[in-house]
Amino acid sequence: MIRWIFLNILLISATFTQGQDTIIKPPPKPYHGYLVYLAVIDGDTMPFIPLRTITIIPPRVFKNERERRQYTRLIRNLKKVLPYAKIAKTKLLVINQQLEKMPDKRAQKKYLKEQEKLLKKQYGPELTNLTISQGRLLIKL
Template sequence: MRRTLITLTVIFFSQTTIAQQPEQDNRPHLVMGKVVDGDTIPHVYLPDVNVLAKFHFKNKRQHARYTRLVHNVKKALPYARIASQKLLAINNHMASLKTDREREAYLKIAEKQLFKEFETPLKKLTYTQGRILIKLIDRETGDTSFDLIKEYKGGFSAFFWQSIARVFGSNLKSEYDAEGDDKTIEFIITQIDNGLL
């Protein structure tokens, strides 16, 4: 009787342990191999892992400033990434067009679509978020906002919009400096990309 009880207890606990284990994928997986001293060793490439040092604040004021910067970057970053994607799509389509007249007509249509889609949300950005957006566009596209306007709309339009930006305290020629002035923004973007913010 005692032996039966022990056997039932062992079976019960082994069943619950088996039930708690996740199902294993029994499908074969192809893995690269590397031969070392006549022995084949599986060689698996793992994705890169970004290791970030913890951010230390000197006081509450610095922490509050950082929190505001996180909020502003979260507002501006999606627009910069959308701008990069749209710019790539526009460039790809323009490369397929044969004449300058077709390119100009396409640019007018693309400009109207962009204004229709983004004019209202971009007006809701604060001045600080707008300045951050200008820098993030440089980060995402590799060109300053001034250079992009000059390339697509001409030098006069770039000068005009630069003048307007300067009136509001911004600069379309602002470049993104991940190792210098914008180091904190780069830290925040890395955390956002890693799902930590």
């Protein structure tokens, strides 16, 4: 009798077991492409892709070679100086906000001297390598 119970339990438990899945499913393919809007024109469904508007500027015309060299020199200097001008703008805004919070002139002068020392330490070596024309351009910006 115990053998029959043991055999029945073994057979019943065998029906609930699951085997290993031998077929490995490949990962789903990534979706290549993009979604587009649809527009219905005269009963036809057409893809509608909005494009950004761009302005096309004609090439600059120079009167002579000297004017072209001056322009390219200005652009070269501007590319070198513009990052410093942006940094100076943000630093100046922060310093002005701090100065407005300070109660007296003495604390303001002390704060300005500290900031000037920090800026000279951080940007001094880089700014001393600028040419005179680059320095003038930096001041204008």
